[in-house]
Amino acid sequence: MIDDDDTAPAGRQIDSVENAFNIIESIQELERCGVTELADHLDIPKSTAHIHLQTLRNLGYVVKEGEKYQLGLRFLELGGEVRHNRSIFQVARSEVDDLAGSTGEVGTIGYEENGQRVLVYRTEPFEGVSDNAPTGEFTEMHWTAVGKALLSQRTDDEVRDIIERFGLPRATENTITDVDELLTEVDEIRSRGYSVEDEERVKGVKSIAVPISDDANRAGNSAISITGPKHRFDEERIESELLPALRNAANVIELQYKHY
């Protein structure tokens, strides 16, 4: 029997808590909003919106700036702590920093959560590269190097499940939108040990990733990557510089898990 606990249980649940999080997400969407605006957005009575806002404000998770409500920075605090407690972040961070420093490209740590890729950490070798993919971002697996590396750690059935849930939306002409094509590629990644994303999500951007394997599964399902402008990522450089550096970093990380 597979102990795959990843499918949500969906049993009985507490509606008011769900409502509260719907409200939180709506405030975030609207950035800043008033009571009526929020109520209209969610199609709920004003009084309901109001009492929820009061509750969240008492708890410090929502703040009122002038006439508008917005989410409080407590979420920033919580997010930082959540990341801090993930062992993969603790272990891999300095390696990825080094990686970025030595290659001069952006280094990232990615993680699988609920069938999507989460960008746990991102480090830039020099300043000025803008908010390309923000830390904490969730996205589909199929169009990022990290995502495909994560899929390669799963069985074909699990990959199919994930595709079923999120589909294969297209972003560029290179995006893989066919299930079988993706499964074939994932299989290749399994045998060669690394994944490449070539303008599959953003034009002009290329990326290479390797999964972090960890027998005890304390790292969860995670991967590290290097990302940069396509023109700097030719085959020659990938083979001779980027891939060895990535593999070395992955090795160091895996060793730390083994000897912990």
Added chain:
Amino acid sequence: MIDDDDTAPAGRQIDSVENAFNIIESIQELERCGVTELADHLDIPKSTAHIHLQTLRNLGYVVKEGEKYQLGLRFLELGGEVRHNRSIFQVARSEVDDLAGSTGEVGTIGYEENGQRVLVYRTEPFEGVSDNAPTGEFTEMHWTAVGKALLSQRTDDEVRDIIERFGLPRATENTITDVDELLTEVDEIRSRGYSVEDEERVKGVKSIAVPISDDANRAGNSAISITGPKHRFDEERIESELLPALRNAANVIELQYKHY
């Protein structure tokens, strides 16, 4: 009439949502936990803990890794978005990056929320400086340069209110723990336009901050700072280099608000 809306309203509120956030905070404290562990920690029935965990898991804010529950990275995502939506972050980030680059010290952006100082952004000129104060951290005002700069934007009565709420805990022998002494210092900061923290929270660390003033109050109450080892922060350097650089950055930021 003062439109100071900062005091929490504390009217009627939704208990199950409060319970949910107590559970969230407990999971964070425990890092990872089981149902019984959580129930014991909060002194609630197992069944209550269980249904809340299911709810939060369905919503994607809690994940189950192996046998243990932990907070999901959705909080990381949310935290990043919350910060991204704060105008002070948008406007001040690059200035603080430059500041850190040119002075070679750590630059930060701080914000007042619910009477405490929040570290919204932190940038390091070189690598390797460890997790001194993590992004998103909330702390009392009186023992940080940013906090004191923020207090200087408030009236004495408001400062008293804040002290009343959080007290003046001591961290080092330099920490200001006397109300009147703090009020005097805050007054000095008002007239000279910058604050200094000299080993008042952490031994060996010194810091200077200037408030960001913004007539339309679109920046909220915020401040920027430079922090570093005390031995590099002598009077001479502060006067001739650090303070001018800080003031310049603050000016640029304020101008952007004016001309927006």
Added chain:
DNA sequence: ATCTGAGTTCAATACTATTGAACTGCATCG
């Protein structure tokens, strides 16, 4: 002065969050 729109308060009701107890499954121990 009136009207409009937003925020807030309130009382009634239907609903549901909470709870203890019972059940399951697993691992450990005798």
Added chain:
DNA sequence: CGATGCAGTTCAATAGTATTGAACTCAGAT
């Protein structure tokens, strides 16, 4: 190998409360 204990899960009953529409306040616009 059976018994025991422990963690997680399910369930039905009840007390309690989340939700709701309507009423009220207030500020600004007409």
